[in-house]
Amino acid sequence: xxxxxxxxxxxxxxxxxxxxxxxxxxxxxxxxxxxxxxxxxxxxxxxxxxxxxxxxxxxxxxxxxxxxxxxxxxxxxxxxxxxxxxxxxxxxxxxxxxxxxxxxxxxxxxxxxxxxxxxxxxxxxxxxxxxxxxxxxxxxxxxx
Amino acid sequence: xxxxxxxxxxxxxxxxxxxxxxxxxxxxxxxxxxxxxxxxxxxxxxxxxxxxxxxxxxxxxxxxxxxxxxxxxxxxxxxxxxxxxxxxxxxxxxxxxxxxxxxxxxxxxxxxxxxxxxxxxxxxxxxxxxxxxxxxxxxxxxxxxxxxxxxxxxxxxxxxxxxxxxxxxxxxxxxxxxxxxxxxxxxxxxxxxxxxxxxxxxxxxxxxxxxxxxxxxxxxxxxxxxxxxxxxxxxxxxxxxxxxxxxxxxxxxxxxxxxxxxxxxxxxxxxxxxxxxxxxxxxxxxxxxxxxxxxxxxxxxxxxxxxxxxxxxxxxxxxxxxxxxxxxxxxxxxxxxxxxxxxxxxxxxxxxxxxxxxxxxxxxxxxxxxxxxxxxxxxxxxxxxxxxxxxxxxxxxxxxxxxxx
Numbered sequence: 001x002x003x004x005x006x007x008x009x010x011x012x013x014x015x016x017x018x019x020x021x022x023x024x025x026x027x028x029x030x031x032x033x034x035x036x037x038x039x040x041x042x043x044x045x046x047x048x049x050x051x052x053x054x055x056x057x058x059x060x061x062x063x064x065x066x067x068x069x070x071x072x073x074x075x076x077x078x079x080x081x082x083x084x085x086x087x088x089x090x091x092x093x094x095x096x097x098x099x100x101x102x103x104x105x106x107x108x109x110x111x112x113x114x115x116x117x118x119x120x121x122x123x124x125x126x127x128x129x130x131x132x133x134x135x136x137x138x139x140x141x142x143x144x
Numbered sequence: 145x146x147x148x149x150x151x152x153x154x155x156x157x158x159x160x161x162x163x164x165x166x167x168x169x170x171x172x173x174x175x176x177x178x179x180x181x182x183x184x185x186x187x188x189x190x191x192x193x194x195x196x197x198x199x200x201x202x203x204x205x206x207x208x209x210x211x212x213x214x215x216x217x218x219x220x221x222x223x224x225x226x227x228x229x230x231x232x233x234x235x236x237x238x239x240x241x242x243x244x245x246x247x248x249x250x251x252x253x254x255x256x257x258x259x260x261x262x263x264x265x266x267x268x269x270x271x272x273x274x275x276x277x278x279x280x281x282x283x284x285x286x287x288x289x290x291x292x293x294x295x296x297x298x299x300x301x302x303x304x305x306x307x308x309x310x311x312x313x314x315x316x317x318x319x320x321x322x323x324x325x326x327x328x329x330x331x332x333x334x335x336x337x338x339x340x341x342x343x344x345x346x347x348x349x350x351x352x353x354x355x356x357x358x359x360x361x362x363x364x365x366x367x368x369x370x371x372x373x374x375x376x377x378x379x380x381x382x383x384x385x386x387x388x389x390x391x392x393x394x395x396x397x398x399x400x401x402x403x404x405x406x407x408x409x410x411x412x413x414x415x416x417x418x419x420x421x422x423x424x425x426x427x428x429x430x431x432x433x434x435x436x437x438x439x440x441x442x443x444x445x446x447x448x449x450x451x452x453x454x455x456x457x458x459x460x461x462x463x464x465x466x467x468x469x470x471x472x473x474x475x476x477x478x479x480x481x482x483x484x485x486x487x488x489x490x491x492x493x494x495x496x497x498x499x500x501x502x503x504x505x506x507x508x509x510x511x512x513x514x515x516x517x518x519x520x521x522x523x524x525x526x527x528x529x530x531x532x533x534x535x536x537x538x539x540x541x542x543x544x545x546x547x548x549x
Contacts, residue, residue: 045317048357054312054319055260056227063227081357082416084447086503093548094285097179097220098270098278099232099251 028129029076031140034121037062042139048081050124052091053101058122066104067125069113076126079144172223179548181283183214189538193526194517196290197280198333199300201243204540205528212239214290214544216281218250230255236281241332241339250281250303266307268330272323272351273299273364275410275421283546287419287454287501289513292441294458294493295425297524299406301331301368304347318356325349329368335523337530345370358415368404376432379485382478386471394469402431417447427462433486437462445501452501456515462491488532493519507549513542
């Protein structure tokens with residue numbers, strides 16, 4: 001009996017650990033735009049074109065202002081294009097100093113990104129999905 | 145002087161642009177930044193100077209620590225006047241063909257991009273032949289210490305004053321682009337102890353590129369056409385004076401007009417910790433006796449946190465066409481000159497290297513690299529007198545600090 005209780009406890013701990021690690025891994029980033037941007041959703045490909053500077057307009061034709069959330073940058077680019085930050089920085093050095101384009105504007109915290117996206121029509125950024133509210137529209141979810 | 149003319153032109157264009165586009169944006173958005181490399185190198189071959197390209201009047205001398213070859217600094221200002229109009233001005237100071245550090249205008253253009261699918265630029269531009277950005281100066285953008293000398297070391301007239309037009313389209317899950325460009329060539333090279341500049345040369349080129357998140361494929365073609373290169377006219381006159389049919393024939397092959405042509409295909413793969421890139425380029429120089437050859441390079445790296453160990457391999461083979469000539473004994477001196485001219489750009493050089501890139505802070509990378517270079521003939525490697533080197537090998541150690549700001 002004692003032994004069964006022990007195995008039950010062990011099983012519960014195992015389930016709890018699995019769920020806990022599962023929850024930790026299932027954190028989600030939300031790519032957000034202004035509700036009147038004319039964009040309902042973006043594919044992963046369209047999103048990477050925008051955040052890697054290949055295109056500069058939202059699919060609706062609105063000129064895009066792309067924002068990086070500094071604290072989430074590494075997770076975002078790993079989730080979006082499977083590249084580490086050092087590679088992304090080198091990538092931007094290539095583009096910036098060959099006169100092609102400028103990197104996204106760096107914004108320190110998610111709240112500021114949320115505020116900017118909520119107030120400027122062409123702005124696109126990313127925040128933790130749990131912080132999304134009705135001032136912005138989610139166009140892509142990325143798990144990391 | 146040319147730089148000043150261009151800056152004036154850009155300012156004039158800028159004035160026109162702000163007027164024309166004033167309804168789109170009130171204030172231009174300026175960005176300032178720069179990049180640089182502090183580099184040191186050492187090799188073990190006496191009387192050989194290692195250069196990274198033909199432009200440099202010097203490099204790393206044998207058994208001496210050299211800091212001039214890889215070191216450089218660049219400053220850039222760019223402004224967006226509207227979403228459609230922008231400008232970029234960039235100057236780079238590096239060891240030049242004059243052996244000094246006089247800054248050159250590397251970029252200085254006005255850009256008009258009415259949509260994502262069309263872009264027009266005019267001003268000082270770069271030939272789009274590089275896989276990692278249209279520049280050989282931004283060390284931070286490269287995995288290895290420097291661009292492969294065996295491919296890009298011989299193409300130093302990579303600036304031009306003119307225009308380029310790029311059209312893009314989504315294709316096969318990525319973005320495809322076609323760029324066409326042309327203008328007045330800019331750039332020098334240093335050979336036989338002197339700087340060579342071809343002011344009248346024109347550049348034409350086209351690049352086809354496709355990129356998605358992990359793969360970039362590029363096919364690039366560029367042609368530099370010089371119309372009035374008189375450097376071999378004395379040889380032509382001397383050969384004409386020899387009463388020998390073969391000498392007359394060789395003299396008739398010497399022209400003042402010639403082409404330097406680059407046609408390359410390249411690929412870069414980046415995913416997770418892996419990065420792999422390779423390029424194969426056909427290069428030719430149509431001046432007598434006409435040289436053709438291949439340059440190729442592979443760089444493979446694997447990132448482990450802040451560290452990225454890598455391997456490099458490069459090879460160039462650049463050979464003259466058949467041009468045998470046997471002059472009579474009284475013309476022995478002319479024979480010597482002729483043989484030197486025929487052989488003046490022959491290159492057979494290969495390198496194999498290993499290194500590590502250490503991104504110890506954001507926007508800073510420290511790289512350490514060792515490479516074995518073997519050359520049966522090379523114009524990139526020179527003697528202290530500036531002459532090409534034959535039958536040599538050396539081990540080159542390099543340490544550089546690359547940064548952007």
